[in-house]
Amino acid sequence: MATTRLRSPSVLPGFGLALGYTLAYLGLIVLVPLAALALRGAGLPFSEMTDVFADERSRAALGLSFGSALIAASIALVAGGVVAWVLARYRFPGRRVLDAVVDLPFALPTAVAGIALASVFDATGWLGGPLTALGVQVAYTQVGIVVALVFIGLPFVVRSLQPVIEELDVEVEEAAALLGASRLQTLLRVVLPTLLPAGITGFALALARAVGEYGSVVFIAGNLPFRTEIAPLLIIIRLEEFDYPGAMALALVMLGISFALLLAVNLVQAWARRRFGRG
Amino acid sequence: MSPADAAADRGGLDWGESVAVRLEDVSLAFGVAAALRGVSLEAEPGELVALLGPSGSGKTTLLRVVAGLLTPDSGRVWFGAEDASRLTVQQRNVGMVFQHYALFRHMTVYDNIAFGLRVRRRRGGRTLSRGEVDARVRALIELVQLEGLERRYPAQLSGGQRQRVGLARALAIKPRVLLLDEPFGALDAKVRRELRRGLRELHDRTGHTTLFVTHDQEEALELADRVAVMRDGQVEQVGKPGEVFDRPASRFVFEFIGESNLLPVAVRGGVVEWEGRELALPRVDRPDGPALLAFRPQDVDLAPEPARAVEGVVAASRRVGAWRRLELEVGRGRTRLDVEVAGDAAPSGQVAVLPRAFHLYDV
Amino acid sequence: MADRLAMPAAARRRGSPVAEPRGLKWALTAVALLVLGVLLLLPLAVVFVEALRGGVGAYVASLLDPEARAAIRLTLLVAAIAVPLNAVFGVAAAWAVAKFEFRGKSLLVTLIDLPFSVSPVIAGMVYLLLFGAQGYLGPFLQSRGIQVVFAVPGIVLATLFVTVPFVARELVPLMQELGNEDEEAALTLGARGWQVFALVTLPNVRWGLLYGVLLCNARAMGEFGAASVVSGHIRGQTNTVPLQVEVLYNEYNWVAAFALASLLALLSLVTLVIKAVLERRDVVSKAGHVAR
Numbered sequence: 001m002a003t004t005r006l007r008s009p010s011v012l013p014g015f016g017l018a019l020g021y022t023l024a025y026l027g028l029i030v031l032v033p034l035a036a037l038a039l040r041g042a043g044l045p046f047s048e049m050t051d052v053f054a055d056e057r058s059r060a061a062l063g064l065s066f067g068s069a070l071i072a073a074s075i076a077l078v079a080g081g082v083v084a085w086v087l088a089r090y091r092f093p094g095r096r097v098l099d100a101v102v103d104l105p106f107a108l109p110t111a112v113a114g115i116a117l118a119s120v121f122d123a124t125g126w127l128g129g130p131l132t133a134l135g136v137q138v139a140y141t142q143v144g145i146v147v148a149l150v151f152i153g154l155p156f157v158v159r160s161l162q163p164v165i166e167e168l169d170v171e172v173e174e175a176a177a178l179l180g181a182s183r184l185q186t187l188l189r190v191v192l193p194t195l196l197p198a199g200i201t202g203f204a205l206a207l208a209r210a211v212g213e214y215g216s217v218v219f220i221a222g223n224l225p226f227r228t229e230i231a232p233l234l235i236i237i238r239l240e241e242f243d244y245p246g247a248m249a250l251a252l253v254m255l256g257i258s259f260a261l262l263l264a265v266n267l268v269q270a271w272a273r274r275r276f277g278r279g
Numbered sequence: 280m281s282p283a284d285a286a287a288d289r290g291g292l293d294w295g296e297s298v299a300v301r302l303e304d305v306s307l308a309f310g311v312a313a314a315l316r317g318v319s320l321e322a323e324p325g326e327l328v329a330l331l332g333p334s335g336s337g338k339t340t341l342l343r344v345v346a347g348l349l350t351p352d353s354g355r356v357w358f359g360a361e362d363a364s365r366l367t368v369q370q371r372n373v374g375m376v377f378q379h380y381a382l383f384r385h386m387t388v389y390d391n392i393a394f395g396l397r398v399r400r401r402r403g404g405r406t407l408s409r410g411e412v413d414a415r416v417r418a419l420i421e422l423v424q425l426e427g428l429e430r431r432y433p434a435q436l437s438g439g440q441r442q443r444v445g446l447a448r449a450l451a452i453k454p455r456v457l458l459l460d461e462p463f464g465a466l467d468a469k470v471r472r473e474l475r476r477g478l479r480e481l482h483d484r485t486g487h488t489t490l491f492v493t494h495d496q497e498e499a500l501e502l503a504d505r506v507a508v509m510r511d512g513q514v515e516q517v518g519k520p521g522e523v524f525d526r527p528a529s530r531f532v533f534e535f536i537g538e539s540n541l542l543p544v545a546v547r548g549g550v551v552e553w554e555g556r557e558l559a560l561p562r563v564d565r566p567d568g569p570a571l572l573a574f575r576p577q578d579v580d581l582a583p584e585p586a587r588a589v590e591g592v593v594a595a596s597r598r599v600g601a602w603r604r605l606e607l608e609v610g611r612g613r614t615r616l617d618v619e620v621a622g623d624a625a626p627s628g629q630v631a632v633l634p635r636a637f638h639l640y641d642v
Numbered sequence: 643m644a645d646r647l648a649m650p651a652a653a654r655r656r657g658s659p660v661a662e663p664r665g666l667k668w669a670l671t672a673v674a675l676l677v678l679g680v681l682l683l684l685p686l687a688v689v690f691v692e693a694l695r696g697g698v699g700a701y702v703a704s705l706l707d708p709e710a711r712a713a714i715r716l717t718l719l720v721a722a723i724a725v726p727l728n729a730v731f732g733v734a735a736a737w738a739v740a741k742f743e744f745r746g747k748s749l750l751v752t753l754i755d756l757p758f759s760v761s762p763v764i765a766g767m768v769y770l771l772l773f774g775a776q777g778y779l780g781p782f783l784q785s786r787g788i789q790v791v792f793a794v795p796g797i798v799l800a801t802l803f804v805t806v807p808f809v810a811r812e813l814v815p816l817m818q819e820l821g822n823e824d825e826e827a828a829l830t831l832g833a834r835g836w837q838v839f840a841l842v843t844l845p846n847v848r849w850g851l852l853y854g855v856l857l858c859n860a861r862a863m864g865e866f867g868a869a870s871v872v873s874g875h876i877r878g879q880t881n882t883v884p885l886q887v888e889v890l891y892n893e894y895n896w897v898a899a900f901a902l903a904s905l906l907a908l909l910s911l912v913t914l915v916i917k918a919v920l921e922r923r924d925v926v927s928k929a930g931h932v933a934r
Binding site: 012014017025029032034036037039082083085087090098103104105109111117119125127151154177186208212213215219232233235239247251254255 | 662663670677678682683684688689727731738741742745756759761762771776778799802803822825829839863864866867870907914917
């Protein structure tokens, strides 16, 4: 068979069947629809794409989505880092339960998370009430969007960092202390660099998820055009208006920026892996 | 000799003042398991002391207590005249090389060695200029023979090279005590022997008070000024290598160090009897009763008088270099003995042997 | 002086004097608890509190409402189709990827992960582009009278798309870790292809498979973004539970919205509990479902 050159010979049966089914299924469910997007996108006049940037509303939506995602991923990185450290290093009653809770945003449907967060943070909400009294408005502002995105990004950061922290060699920290480093110096110079690759991975995952997030955000966002309207929502609006070219253009621009962003992060990640060891 | 002269004497580099290390009745338990039981030990300034013992004997625990990584339940540690319990780990100025080196993976060899100097510089200890740090690091790299590897990362080094980085890193801070935890444990036999020699030379040059942990008795005997044999959290015997080898204080020490034979005997009126017969051995000052006759294979001769010797059958015989190794089955109990005789002798069948040097221990 | 908050590393070490000062440990722990409590637990609690705000009677009534029942039926139907299909795919893909070496393997893995990295709204959109009235197949389907988008088939397809990777992502690393030895041994003992698979491979991966199916199911039942694009929001017909929740919420019908939401929340809690149990058995790693 021609496949023997394309794959290492193996005694196990079923390769052809498994691969064939996999490719067929994948092709049908994933690739063909995406190809449709690509084809239609290719057929778009270039002006449609530039219009996306020219249109103030689209610009605002893209800026909001990407800006909020970057802010949220950064906050998630710090908060998630603390959570990961505490879960990995300290022992206290209820630690196991909290460890399981970290996965909640991953398991909870986005719409449920969306209405729950909106409820908690709106002007009469459990947290929104006190905060509004203090003059801080969360719901229907970018703050709310960022909060929702931190919610869904947190598990990615925690689960990326936790195994690496657990595997840290305590002796290395002891060696640093014996050499005279204070705890702070040890954490900054010895521990943090080792955690950097995993941290970047977590950041990238949270970022990627946050950029395209819809369900968790639409309820708390307020969805005012130019102000609190995220890009995925604008795509839906355009689709509902049957402005398919407009929706596609926006979607393609979104994909393009995401791709570029993640490529940049991947490069940073590769550098960090080389410099600081495996993530 | 002034410190400066002494420094010049040691190859132009000041290694810091070495102090005596003293453990005073140190005890430590992990939950119910006692790791150290009232251990007292002293190392003179500049002395190289080996902590020797099987796993679980407490030797690594002892080392970590000296380093300050563990706090004893009772007892004290002294560095010279200073009570170490007042000092944090950072303040102790103890250099330690871990069994798996614990090098900073993300730093080059140079940065690893410079680490102790840089962190102290920032904390306002002794303020070293960049130039001074550089000079010291380079001198250390030269000392451990790692020239040319400064920019490498630990992952790119061999085991022996990593160990030397660990050493240089520990020496950089001018420790008053050097602690080595199974320094050759992670290396293969050939590298181990070379490094052993290197360590001894290094010690002679730098003169640090050194405690090193090992389970390899050959290593301990070869390297150390004094050996402390440990077992179950206690020190069984401390002494020069020759002492510990020739005059083991207990059966455990005897068996642990060097090869051993143990033969059940009885003492009657100062005479050693084996299976009812009197052995042609010197009289012993020991109360009557059963005992164990302990002797090394190398301390055995073929006996001229079989009736007053240990008789048995040769079970196996092989030539080892210039000697011959015999495995004997002796007596009713068919005890096995290892015996070394001259290479050209080739006894077989029935033989009679007698140790020329021996110890007697309680059963 | 010795730190009593023991470190997990070596069992022999008691609290290491090299760790953070007591005060900082408590502070960090407090921050972590605050983050998890406020950001994660509070919203979860709100769902149940709001759902029961009108009392148990109102809660049950919301769930028995015909529209709610239709939404639940639709969600169950979608999951019943999507999950088995993707489970079979996951097993096949894992078999191909984990047991064999071939050119283009990493490309295949990237492709399998693709739906993961696409925004759900865009995922829905691509089906609209394919099957919608203005889509490629639009005229063809219209002439046949087949309705895909704004109807149940569209929702099924969009959900399929979004949940494709879940089972595969659990099984691939698991099967890679298990290696080929068991299967090869079975072959030498004379077992044939399907026997090897059914009697050796499947039992070995059963817990990973269960977990992957659970995640796939949770996502299939909870899918919102993609379904939103494709569904048409026709009450009683093309609203899944998440879509119905949105409708109710936008109508300020809090109790009903949260009542339905609580069903999904319970499902996610069950998923978490099962995950914790599987973790105890060392079957699933904490980071097992995070993209590599």
